[in-house]
Amino acid sequence: MASYTYDNEAYSGGGSRTGMDSGPKRIKKKLSCCEITLIILGSLSAVMGIVMVSGGYQAMFDAIMKSQMAVAEGSASYDMWRVPPMPLYLQVYFFNISNPDEFVKGAKPILQEVGPFCYREYHEKKEIVFHPNNTVTFFQQRWWIWDAEMSGNHTVDDIIVGLNTIPVVSDVLLSGESCRMGSPSYISFPHFLNADPYLLDTVEGLDPQEDKHAFVMDMIPELGTPMWVAARMQINMLVRPYPGNALGRGKIDILSEVPEVYMPLMWFEVAAGVPEEMVGQLQTLLFMMRSPTMTIIWSVMIAVGSLLVVGVLTRHFMKRRKTLV
Structure with a gap:
């Protein structure tokens, strides 16, 4: 309720004042x-x-x-870093040699891609220790579970005709000898994507496609967080003929007539994305x-x-x- 203050003027002179001045008065109204x-x-x-x-x-x-992106106990990122909320999907494709008998006699190998053979890959970091110098040490446990649904008609008992070896793989074609104890192994993108055309000419059955065989990382620039990652690599083995010398020494019968070729053995994709329950938040x-x-x-x-x-x-x-x- 507003309050009011009245200003009364007194009479001066010889007359006497018997009451309030009958003239108009201005009200000083305060804020309510x-x-x-x-x-x-x-x-x-x-x-x-x-x-x-x-x-x-x-x-x-x-x-x-x-505060939430820092990998520190209590932050939102810490739990996701310690135990990723979504599994990684490992998909493996093998190259079956369709003409093995002709290949050992010098013919160009005809390859048939077989797959995917799918596994779900899980990670968990244990024995985590944060150090005063802003570093952290931990033991990372990994395990894989066979995913029959994503593998379709393929099983772990499928038979693949290929070279009897297990090598490793690079960005266009990189030697893997240093990390595979001297084995003549090389890595590339699947199906020799973006590699020298010569490599494609030495085999048949490959079909490099950017959308299927490139390395993909869909990043959120503002957060530095990937929405989707698909890492794809192919393992190749350098095959050379071993005819031996004039006396037959050093000859390997099964490899004596094979052509020299960088033989694709398999390629794999490791993929992971933001889980559905986090998409809305992002x-x-x-x-x-x-x-x-x-x-x-x-x-x-x-x-x-x-x-x-x-x-x-x-x-x-x-x-x-x-x-x-």
Whole structure:
């Protein structure tokens, strides 16, 4: 309720005053509790909006993100780092030699891709120790579970005709001798994708395709977090003829007539993506980061708060000027 103060003027001169002056008096009307509350709320809204638009919101957002992205006990990232919430999918494809008898006699090998043979790969970090120098040590446990559904009609008992060896693999064609104890193994992208055309000419049955055989990583730039990763590599073995010398020494009968070829043995894909239950959270987070929604909200708060303060004060002073007793 508004309060009022009355100004009474005293008579001067010889007359006597028997009561209040009968002339008009101006009322000094104070702000009501409701008006004061509205002014405070409007001021707070405007000040908060100005602070947020000036960088306060971004600083607060970055601080929260930094605390949750850090791999430290209690952060959201720690549990995901310790035990990834989604399995990795390992898919293996073997190359079956369709003409083994002709190949050992010098014919170009005809390859048939067989697969996928799928496993779900799980990781868990144990014995985690954080050190004062900002490093961490841990023991990582891995295990694989056969996925019959994703493997289709293939089983672990399928028979593959190929070279009897287990080599390793690189980005176009890289020697693997140093990491496979001297074995003549090489790595490439599957089906010799982006490799020298010569390699494709030495075999038949390969069909390199960018969408199926390239290394893929779908990143969220703002977070540095991959939404989807598919790492694909092919293991190849260098096959050379061993005819031996004129006396037959050093001859390997099964390899005496084979052509020299970088023989694809198998290729594999290790893939992982963000689990479905996290997609919605990431979409909301990215919407807040990429859209001007929050800037609009803070700007509206500034405008509404300022208008509220100005409106209350204007109404109050207009009523004060018009009020006469």
